[in-house]
Amino acid sequence: MTSPAIRSDAARNRGRLLDAAAGLIAERGSDIDVREISRRAGVGMGTLYRHFPTKEALLDAALEHVFTSWAEQAAAARTGEAWRDLSTFLGDALSRQTASPGLLDAYCQALPGQAGNTARRHCRQQVAPLITELVQAARQAGELRSDVTDEDVSLLLVALGRIATVVPETAWRRVLHVALDGLRATAATPM
Amino acid sequence: MTSPAIRSDAARNRGRLLDAAAGLIAERGSDIDVREISRRAGVGMGTLYRHFPTKEALLDAALEHVFTSWAEQAAAARTGEAWRDLSTFLGDALSRQTASPGLLDAYCQALPGQAGNTARRHCRQQVAPLITELVQAARQAGELRSDVTDEDVSLLLVALGRIATVVPETAWRRVLHVALDGLRATAATPM
DNA sequence: ACTGAAGCGGAGCAGATGCTCCGGTAGGGT
């Protein structure tokens, strides 16, 4: 019959490769040597390229896991208090970025208008709807200024992500605080 | 006599190398091939390495020019209206970044706490005093919130620099607007 | 057990990139 029945070692190695790639992305961003990925996964290079047509494909697959769990945890953290939810979402996202520098890099590569890479775009779509919801809720609660879009918030997040990898947490939290104050309805100055 | 008297062709070639490097940094950031620099300068690789011990040294020298002229033009644009000066400084800096993606990258590499590279740090010091002045003036005028430091503003600039290279000007100007609103004394929420 | 096809490992290829070396060239003081 047509029962391809994936071999057990193949499945195991595929998982190891994804874990290794995700770990390395977390530690050092998306600029990694394929040899290092395969070494960390405990497999050979041939195995890597049997499972993924290209290095980029592997990184995309690994990132998708990362983004999915980010979206899940962020959704679970919602309390219903709109403003609080929005600001903790941003703070948590930046914390996450501090711990794994590749995260918002990947998100940035998926911004509309960026060249190509549909897989990265798919990563972004794991989180984008959540941002839209948080923004809408905060706006309807009258706490977020009404002329701010979800894309503005996305961009703000990506921007802050750059400094989150570079300066200590106390420093970027100050800037986040300022940015949040700028997002408040009470601070609005005509665009 | 002790008249080293730099040869004319040497001086000319050194200038060409600096121009070529600055141009390429502007167009594509700091990740450039030495072969391309020397080709654009119309000289050979040997010439490049006669004048600069390393690629980094050449880039540092080229960036110093760029930063100097940035600082000069920004200082010349001051009007005395504190808030206006601060916000146009930020807008102009981001415009500059849009035109030459390597700019704030270099500035970012010179942030305190970053690893090494004294030359890059020297680049930052071309602009840092100006930021300090602008921040002090705006604060004394009572328009900038009092709990914000010049380093906060630097970080904000670097952060916004990331998106300035990636989305159209209308998009990053919106985010800048929000950030500026957050900097206003009237928007301040306790840190 | 048996067997054959899917899977595995890592040497090696091709191209990119920072830098060096050295035979030849040309500036500029005499």
Added chain:
DNA sequence: ACCCTACCGGAGCATCTGCTCCGCTTCAGT
């Protein structure tokens, strides 16, 4: 006009990195 020396150019070296190739291994259906 001459010559010495600083200077020039670019072939070539060493290294890195994404990817392929192919002989050997191991799973899983019988």
